[in-house]
Amino acid sequence: MLEINGLSASYGNVQVLWDVCLRVDEGEFVALVGANGAGKTTLLNAVSGVMKPGSGSVTFMGHRIDGSAPNAIVNLGLSHIPESRQVFTEMSVRENLEMGAYPSRAWKSRRETMKKVFGLFPRLEERAGQLARSLSGGEQQMLALGRGLMSLPKMCMIDEPSNGLAPLIVTEIFEILKSLHKEGITILLVEQNVRQTLAIADRAYVLENGHNALDGACCDLAESEHVRKAYLGH
Numbered sequence: 001m002l003e004i005n006g007l008s009a010s011y012g013n014v015q016v017l018w019d020v021c022l023r024v025d026e027g028e029f030v031a032l033v034g035a036n037g038a039g040k041t042t043l044l045n046a047v048s049g050v051m052k053p054g055s056g057s058v059t060f061m062g063h064r065i066d067g068s069a070p071n072a073i074v075n076l077g078l079s080h081i082p083e084s085r086q087v088f089t090e091m092s093v094r095e096n097l098e099m100g101a102y103p104s105r106a107w108k109s110r111r112e113t114m115k116k117v118f119g120l121f122p123r124l125e126e127r128a129g130q131l132a133r134s135l136s137g138g139e140q141q142m143l144a145l146g147r148g149l150m151s152l153p154k155m156c157m158i159d160e161p162s163n164g165l166a167p168l169i170v171t172e173i174f175e176i177l178k179s180l181h182k183e184g185i186t187i188l189l190v191e192q193n194v195r196q197t198l199a200i201a202d203r204a205y206v207l208e209n210g211h212n213a214l215d216g217a218c219c220d221l222a223e224s225e226h227v228r229k230a231y232l233g234h
């Protein structure tokens with residue numbers, strides 16, 4: 001479904017991704033893990049059109065998307081739920097969700113989709129008229145996920161949804177990701193919470209200093225000595 005081949009990316013003349021390859025098949029739940037500054041967010045930004053990759057190719061459902069505009073990529077069914085939520089703080093919860101429905105095929109069914117999103121996140125329905133800035137961190141993450149779902153994606157790339165949240169809320173968010181996957185949404189999840197992530201994803205890639213380091217089935221990676229020492233602390 002998503003195929004990234006030989007992707008490089010730079011900020012000015014500082015290169016941060018080198019020849020990165022990653023594949024996500026339809027229906028998979030794939031994780032991308034790595035330390036701070038490894039280049040995970042840069043990779044998602046280069047895929048979703050937020051930044052232009054230097055070289056390499058990105059294909060989504062048979063379309064070359066590297067260099068395409070973000071809205072064109074969302075229209076194809078690839079939704080990017082960015083790092084640190086980035087909700088519109090001065091807009092209400094309902095308005096934030098409506099903003100997510102801007103691709104024309106999603107706009108027509110926005111009312112039904114919003115009902116589904118409220119089914120997944122009852123707390124957003126209770127707070128539909130409130131400004132997003134009045135939400136807790138966990139609720140803002142739910143809003144960011146809900147806004148991403150409003151575009152009727154086939155695949156979601158989700159950047160560190162657990163960041164800054166209390167353990168109980170993290171578990172709740174991970175349960176929601178599992179249920180989205182069960183409903184048929186293909187997922188690429190970026191996380192630093194490696195233990196919980198390897199427990200819910202099918203496969204994972206480890207990115208180190210902008211390079212592919214390891215990849216494989218999560219159960220195998222969780223057993224690998226390198227992953228245990230570097231990311232699981234034992």
Ligand SMILES: Nc1ncnc2c1ncn2[C@@H]1O[C@H](COP(=O)(O)OP(=O)(O)OP(=O)(O)O)[C@@H](O)[C@H]1O
Nearest residue numbers: 011016034035036037038039040041042043083192
């Ligand atoms: N806008 C930017 N301008 C210049 N350098 C940047 C910019 N954004 C990121 N970088 C640099 O690129 C490298 C990769 O950053 P990136 O944000 O992709 O890492 P990350 O793996 O997402 O890290 P984290 O886990 O902390 O979110 C880092 O060295 C970072 O300092």
Ligand SMILES: [Mg+2]
Nearest residue numbers: 040041042083
């Ligand atoms: Mg990041």
